[in-house]
Amino acid sequence: MGKVFERIDDSLKTWIQAQPMWFVGTAPLQSDGHVNVSPRGHDSFSVLGERRVAWVDYTGSGVETIAHIRDNGRVCLMFASFDSRPRIARLHGTGSVWLPGDAMFHDVVTRHPANPSTRAVVSVDVTRISDSCGWGVPMMEMAGEHDLFRRHAEKKGVDGMVTYRAERNAVSIDGLPGFPM
Numbered sequence: 738m739g740k741v742f743e744r745i746d747d748s749l750k751t752w753i754q755a756q757p758m759w760f761v762g763t764a765p766l767q768s769d770g771h772v773n774v775s776p777r778g779h780d781s782f783s784v785l786g787e788r789r790v791a792w793v794d795y796t797g798s799g800v801e802t803i804a805h806i807r808d809n810g811r812v813c814l815m816f817a818s819f820d821s822r823p824r825i826a827r828l829h830g831t832g833s834v835w836l837p838g839d840a841m842f843h844d845v846v847t848r849h850p851a852n853p854s855t856r857a858v859v860s861v862d863v864t865r866i867s868d869s870c871g872w873g874v875p876m877m878e879m880a881g882e883h884d885l886f887r888r889h890a891e892k893k894g895v896d897g898m899v900t901y902r903a904e905r906n907a908v909s910i911d912g913l914p915g916f917p918m
Contacts, residue, residue: 760815804914807914
């Protein structure tokens with residue numbers, strides 16, 4: 738059985754920030770809505786305090802995480818170790834979405850490499866922190882990161898990204914409002 742933590746201490750912070758991939762789980766309030774789990778990576782995640790985290794949200798083909806957080810705020814982040822020491826950590830909490838011009842957006846974006854695909858920042862006020870064994874997670878080696886977010890955004894340009902977001906990120910698969918907000 739796993740352990741429940743009172744806060745994100747320095748040891749857990751270091752471990753979380755060392756994981757090259759993590760997952761965001763959200764769901765709408767409507768009972769027939771779709772649960773969404775999104776993998777994340779790149780240098781985009783920040784531990785802001787003992788019970789607050791945030792990440793730079795890049796433009797993708799969908800907008801489920803933003804739509805669900807706008808709908809009800811519920812979010813669970815899962816980090817899994819794929820190296821020789823198995824471990825899983827989950828951060829449950831309430832999310833908020835921040836846009837260019839917001840102080841939170843500026844604070845988090847400036848902590849990470851600039852990326853023309855950046856559309857928002859998502860922060861989470863963490864209400865539960867737990868870990869578990871991770872014995873079922875396979876061991877894998879990191880080969881590198883894809884640079885497709887950047888290349889896609891550079892190819893489209895600023896105006897093209899605005900159009901792309903309006904066409905592809907306006908609503909979730911359940912019809913919830915997405916981006917722009």
